[in-house]
Amino acid sequence: MKKLSSIVMIAAAGLMFQACNNTKKDSTESADSVNKVKDTTTTGQTGIAVVADDAKFAVDAANGGMTEIQLSQLATTKAVNPSVKEFANMMIMDHTKAADELKAIAKTKNITLPDSVNADSKKAIEDLSKKSTTDFDKAYVSKMVSDHKATVDLFEKASKDVKDADLKAFADKTLPTIKGHLDNINKIKSSLK
Numbered sequence: 674m675k676k677l678s679s680i681v682m683i684a685a686a687g688l689m690f691q692a693c694n695n696t697k698k699d700s701t702e703s704a705d706s707v708n709k710v711k712d713t714t715t716t717g718q719t720g721i722a723v724v725a726d727d728a729k730f731a732v733d734a735a736n737g738g739m740t741e742i743q744l745s746q747l748a749t750t751k752a753v754n755p756s757v758k759e760f761a762n763m764m765i766m767d768h769t770k771a772a773d774e775l776k777a778i779a780k781t782k783n784i785t786l787p788d789s790v791n792a793d794s795k796k797a798i799e800d801l802s803k804k805s806t807t808d809f810d811k812a813y814v815s816k817m818v819s820d821h822k823a824t825v826d827l828f829e830k831a832s833k834d835v836k837d838a839d840l841k842a843f844a845d846k847t848l849p850t851i852k853g854h855l856d857n858i859n860k861i862k863s864s865l866k
Contacts, residue, residue, distance in 0.1 A: 702791070723837040728784045730831045731775060731840060735786040737824050738772045740794040744816060747802055751809045756861050760817070764854065771847050778839045807865075814862045821855040 723731075741764050748761035779786050790798070797816060804812050828851055831844035 723782050723784060723840065727835050727837045727840050728782075730827070730835055730844070731779055731782075731784045732787060733827060734824075734831075734844075735772065735775055735779075736791050736794065737820065737827070738768045738775070739787070739790045740797070741768045741817075741820065742772070743790060743794070743798050744801060744813065744820075747798065748809075748813050751802075751805070752813060753806050754810045754861075754865065756864065757810045757813060760854075760857060760861055761813075763857075764817075767850055767854070771843075771850070774843060774847075778843055782837065782839070811865060814858060814865060817858045818855070818862055821851060821858060824851050825855055 745761040745764035745768070749758055749765070752758045752761060776786065778784075789795075801809065801812055801816065825848070828844050828848040832841065832848055835841040835844055
């Protein structure tokens with residue numbers, strides 16, 4: 674009897690320990706998980722029509738685009754520098770257009786994209802929303818510089834490595850715009866000093 678109760682206690686402790694480790698996935702992790710489960714051997718009718726790395730690029734690009742839009746929407750209301758506001762409006766327009774193109778490609782390839790920004794992006798948006806006046810402008814510009822450097826790297830890698838022709842064309846077409854954004858925000862950053 675003691676042996677049985679010891680086994681039950683160990684099993685219960687194991688279940689509680691596992692429950693504590695069961696953290697909720699954010700939107701990009703969920704999209705990645707769904708894409709991994711899909712059968713890559715189909716034509717996109719029931720499974721995913723691209724290799725896993727291509728789907729991962731689409732998920733990361735979608736998250737980055739949504740993040741830029743939300744940060745820039747915040748900047749249109751909080752920024753005090755006219756150049757920063759102008760840049761934010763351009764971000765919303767350009768990233769919305771790219772997001773629409775990516776969504777259309779993802780739909781034809783049966784790629785699941787995130788429906789909201791990931792946890793890191795939510796935290797960045799929340800942190801930025803607490804800033805005011807010139808502190809906001811400097812923080813937003815700094816975030817745009819670092820995000821666009823990472824996005825240029827993501828799209829350059831995709832331009833070389835993506836297997837799917839439509840996603841590769843999307844990366845190739847979008848990359849010059851992102852590089853233009855980086856050049857533009859670097860100029861704004863220099864002018865804020």
